[in-house]
Amino acid sequence: MTFWIRRIAFYLVTLWAAVSLNFLLPRILPGDPVAIMLGKLRRGGRQLSQETVDAVTALLGGDRGSSLWDQYLAYWGRMLHGDLGISSTRYPTPVGELIGQALPWTVTLVGAATIISFVLGIIGGAWVGWFRGTWVDQLVPITTFLQSIPYFWLALxxxxxxxxxxxxxxxxxxxxxxxxxxxxxxxxxxxxSVFVHALLPAATIVISSVGGWLLGMRNMMVQTMAEDYVLTAEAKGLRPSRIRSAYAARNASIPSLAGFGIALGFVVAGSIVTEQVFSYPGIGKLMIQAVQGLDYALMQGVFLVITLTVLAANFLIDLLYGFIDPRVRRNG
Structure with a gap:
């Protein structure tokens, strides 16, 4: 029980710190982000309602006669109600709507590519580790070389x-x-049509990331095969296929779960370079557009969604670790 309480408390504190940082960043930037964003919204003679002005002020701060603490409480209130503000680059579209439009594309593309890369890397790493010292070991430098190629160059x-x-x-x-x-x-x-258009971006992500999973699994496989329980299984005369799958590969893959959880968490962040090269309408491309257009509300909203997703993925992986390995609960 202590393990679960500590984990939950840790992630709650981390969530509070992330949201607070998201609140403070535009307020410590040089200049007045509120004036900049309101000026962008008023381009072309647009008339802004008082509600829009108040929303921008609550999100980005500014000297509006309220204390920083009052702004902080108002910011939390808007976040809890799902109000992420109005995008200045795509006025009057709400930030939440833009993120909602881009999120399914990124989750589908990058999520599927990440899972495929992980599965191929774990299976390939287990196979290479089992037959270490043979010709299959040549897969390691090949996949490592592919991983070292920059995303944008491979995509091009x-x-x-x-x-x-x-x-x-x-x-x-x-x-x-x-x-x-x-x-x-x-x-x-x-x-x-969606499937055909996703083939090249997904291939770019898989080719660039499968080498890391394969190398990590291969090294863990070699280390696990030297453990006493594997040697005992071999001495008992168990089938090599059973030793490989039930004893060596199963235990060697456990450390990779942590990395997989982090990778899944960053799925929402998208593959920024890949989405930009292929003009794919995901979160990564949306983030670049927000930065280029100095769209503070959109930048804050994307950062918040990415942070929440990474925390949620890591929390689930922590829980999964607790169930898989009792030692984690005892030491946690």
Whole structure:
């Protein structure tokens, strides 16, 4: 019970610190973010309601006759009600709506690519570790080399080969905008278009990240195979396939769960470079647009969503660790 209480308390404190930092950042920036954002919103002679002005002030601060503590309480109140403010670059669209539109694309693309990369890396690492010293060990330097290639360069190479030279796959977008000019219609042909457009971005993420999982699993596999319980299983005459799967690979994969939890948490952050290269309408591309347009409310909203997702993923992994390995509960 002590383990669970400590974990919950730790993540609650971390959540409070993250939200508080999100509140303070625009207030410690040089200049007046409130004036900047209100000026952007008033471009073209737009008339802003008092509610919009108050919302921007509550999110970004400013000298509006209220103390910092009152602004902090008002900020928490708006966060708890899901009010992330109004985007200045896409006025009058709420920040929450923009994030809601981009989030499914990122979760589907980056989430699926991360899971595929993890599964391939764990299976490949277990196989390479079991047959260490043979020709299969050559997979390690090959995948490590692919991992060292910059995302944007690999993405451009894939585009040049499969889109420009061979003409097999589309270059940009999440679906064919000419075929579906009114947006997603959730039909079977539409999902086919989404799948085809996701192939190159997903391949970029998988190729760039599978090497890390494979190398880590391979090293843990070699270390685990030297443990006494594996040697005992071999001495008992158990089948090699059973020793590999039930004894060696199962225990060697446990440390990778922590990294997988962090990777899943950062799925929401998207693969910023990949989404930018392929003009994929995810959170990563939205974040770049927010920074380029000095859209403080949108930057705050994206940062908050990413932080909450990372904390939630790590919390779930901590709970899973507690169930898998009792030593964690005793030492935690």
């Amino acid at each position: 190479v894939l585009v040049a080969v499969f889109s420009v030279q061979l003409g097999l796959l589309p270059i940009i977008g999440a679906y064919d905008v000419f075929e579906y000019p009114m947006g997603p219609d959730w039909s079977l042909p539409f999902f086919g």
